[in-house]
Amino acid sequence: MPPTAPADPRERPVPALGGFSSAVVSLEIRRLLRNRRTVMFTVVVPVLFFLLFGLNSAYATDRVGRGNESAFIMISMALYGAVLATASGGAMVSVERLLGWSRQLRITPLAPGAYIAIKMTTSLVLGLAAVLAVYVVGLLTHKPAMPAGLWVATGAALWIGSLLFAAFGLFVGYLLPSENVMQIIGFSLMLFSFGGGLFVPLSQFSHALRVLATFTPLYGLNQLVHYPLVQGPFDWTWAANLVAWLVVFTTGAIWRFRKDTARV
Amino acid sequence: MKHTVADRNLPAAVELIGVHKRFGTVEAVRGVDLRVEPGEVVAFLGPNGAGKTTTIDMVLGLSDPTAGRVSVYGMSPRDAVRRGLISAVMQAGGLLKDLTVAETVAYTAHLFPVSRPASEVMARAGITEIAGRLVGKCSGGEQQRLRFAMALLPDPLLLLLDEPTQGMDVEGRRSFWAAIHQDAESGRTIVFATHYLEEADAYADRVVLVRRGEIVADGTAAQVKALASGRSVRATLADADEVALRSIPGVDRVEVRGSSVIVHCADSDTVARYLLTETAAKDLEVAALGLEEAFVALTGGRDAPRTPPPVKSGVRR
Numbered sequence: 001m002p003p004t005a006p007a008d009p010r011e012r013p014v015p016a017l018g019g020f021s022s023a024v025v026s027l028e029i030r031r032l033l034r035n036r037r038t039v040m041f042t043v044v045v046p047v048l049f050f051l052l053f054g055l056n057s058a059y060a061t062d063r064v065g066r067g068n069e070s071a072f073i074m075i076s077m078a079l080y081g082a083v084l085a086t087a088s089g090g091a092m093v094s095v096e097r098l099l100g101w102s103r104q105l106r107i108t109p110l111a112p113g114a115y116i117a118i119k120m121t122t123s124l125v126l127g128l129a130a131v132l133a134v135y136v137v138g139l140l141t142h143k144p145a146m147p148a149g150l151w152v153a154t155g156a157a158l159w160i161g162s163l164l165f166a167a168f169g170l171f172v173g174y175l176l177p178s179e180n181v182m183q184i185i186g187f188s189l190m191l192f193s194f195g196g197g198l199f200v201p202l203s204q205f206s207h208a209l210r211v212l213a214t215f216t217p218l219y220g221l222n223q224l225v226h227y228p229l230v231q232g233p234f235d236w237t238w239a240a241n242l243v244a245w246l247v248v249f250t251t252g253a254i255w256r257f258r259k260d261t262a263r264v
Numbered sequence: 265m266k267h268t269v270a271d272r273n274l275p276a277a278v279e280l281i282g283v284h285k286r287f288g289t290v291e292a293v294r295g296v297d298l299r300v301e302p303g304e305v306v307a308f309l310g311p312n313g314a315g316k317t318t319t320i321d322m323v324l325g326l327s328d329p330t331a332g333r334v335s336v337y338g339m340s341p342r343d344a345v346r347r348g349l350i351s352a353v354m355q356a357g358g359l360l361k362d363l364t365v366a367e368t369v370a371y372t373a374h375l376f377p378v379s380r381p382a383s384e385v386m387a388r389a390g391i392t393e394i395a396g397r398l399v400g401k402c403s404g405g406e407q408q409r410l411r412f413a414m415a416l417l418p419d420p421l422l423l424l425l426d427e428p429t430q431g432m433d434v435e436g437r438r439s440f441w442a443a444i445h446q447d448a449e450s451g452r453t454i455v456f457a458t459h460y461l462e463e464a465d466a467y468a469d470r471v472v473l474v475r476r477g478e479i480v481a482d483g484t485a486a487q488v489k490a491l492a493s494g495r496s497v498r499a500t501l502a503d504a505d506e507v508a509l510r511s512i513p514g515v516d517r518v519e520v521r522g523s524s525v526i527v528h529c530a531d532s533d534t535v536a537r538y539l540l541t542e543t544a545a546k547d548l549e550v551a552a553l554g555l556e557e558a559f560v561a562l563t564g565g566r567d568a569p570r571t572p573p574p575v576k577s578g579v580r581r
Contacts, residue, residue, distance in 0.1 A: 009337040109348060
């Protein structure tokens with residue numbers, strides 16, 4: 001049996017899209033779902049946080065912009081879940097490098113860019129699950145109130161915005177080749193969430209801490225995704241914060257990625 | 265391995281021209297020239313640190329040579345990889361523990377524009393029965409057969425195996441080589457690195473012996489054995505004249521042990537003739553060195569550099 005389809009090796013095809021395919025993404029999602037801890041932390045924990053903090057009758061129905069405080073907290077918790085999902089998805093590269101899987105992939109036609117695209121897409125799917133879980137539970141509790149269009153707008157904005165942390169996860173994943181990278185991601189995101197005002201309103205911080213908080217990576221994104229609900233004056237420093245961190249994380253991820261795939 | 269007619273139109277399966285590879289101050293590969301024709305089964309034999317893996321990495325496009333040129337079927341290694349022309353079975357790692365065997369094969373299959381059916385490669389690698397098992401729960405031998413199945417997916421023209429049976433038990437090695445051997449019948453070019461001499465002897469058409477980043481011999485297993493000063497002549501001879509024996513052309517080394525003398529040489533006939541006609545030697549024995557001895561002789565043991573290098577150019581086909 002001749003070993004090759006076209007006789008001339010130069011006529012063999014190269015893959016479309018550098019090897020990116022929905023079939024591979026679905027296998028990656030299956031892997032992710034098999035990892036109970038990741039699913040637990042990204043999908044279940046944000047829902048629990050919402051149930052704990054978002055339903056308190058002391059303030060849940062207080063008016064906030066075009067809705068109420070419960071809706072505000074629901075958006076915060078969905079954002080927390082989404083960024084945890086995308087960061088974890090990005091950081092999977094760390095374990096894959098450790099196992100030599102990245103090296104194995106380099107002797108297949110899969111293009112390095114397509115590999116990153118697969119990781120990003122997989123992360124976004126898990127992120128979507130995290131957002132939907134919080135929003136569906138919010139809907140079922142009847143506590144969060146805001147116009148129907150805002151449920152969609154805020155949900156979509158924070159889901160897309162969470163891509164910022166896919167870049168963060170990739171950066172950290174390439175930087176720290178260790179099995180502990182998930183703990184580091186979890187801890188950093190906990191800090192960023194406090195700094196961004198996801199867990200505690202920034203108004204309760206001291207002045208110095210409040211100033212410091214405005215420079216943390218979740219601050220800008222958190223303010224922006226709440227804006228459709230809160231309304232009021234728009235602060236351009238939110239956008240500046242988001243753009244600055246996007247540049248930092250993306251540059252860092254590209255730098256480490258180049259270093260990793262360089263043929264030395 | 266006989267070449268098919270179509271092969272004549274193909275460029276060399278692997279061509280290395282003046283390849284050097286330096287890591288900082290260490291020169292891992294020091295000027296390798298090698299041409300592997302389509303359909304050959306070549307063993308890359310050498311001790312640890314001889315530069316086998318470094319060379320294989322360059323053929324796979326995982327690293328670039330510091331100097332020189334590497335091509336695979338007339339194209340750059342990376343282009344050959346993108347077309348699924350090269351596959352490799354690596355020493356260890358390269359598998360995700362949280363996928364099943366079948367999922368790993370399916371995952372890899374999706375990365376190639378054209379691939380053999382998953383069921384077919386799994387059957388050929390003998391892993392059909394463990395298809396549903398998580399990779400993390402597979403033995404070393406099973407994981408190696410899985411790597412082999414993955415390597416078969418693109419139906420590669422060139423298969424590289426880097427110490428493929430490292431850490432396998434005897435039965436694992438036997439069944440792994442049985443699968444490879446069966447596959448080689450199809451005319452695939454196979455290059456494998458090994459430091460198991462018997463593997464090189466048993467499975468390769470051609471043995472390339474490497475030492476300290478250089479090719480020290482290249483030929484069939486028989487030729488390589490012969491190259492390592494091939495024979496030893498032993499005789500019973502009192503008061504042997506060592507100086508005279510050493511002056512015979514082709515004599516490597518003379519050992520005198522009491523009344524017996526052992527002459528290591530390339531040309532045993534001349535030595536035997538001399539001993540029988542010019543001396544009182546009797547009980548002559550002529551023995552060929554095994555590949556083991558050839559290996560030790562040519563690679564200079566593990567580290568001791570031998571000057572001048574024994575056989576630089578070797579026997580080329």
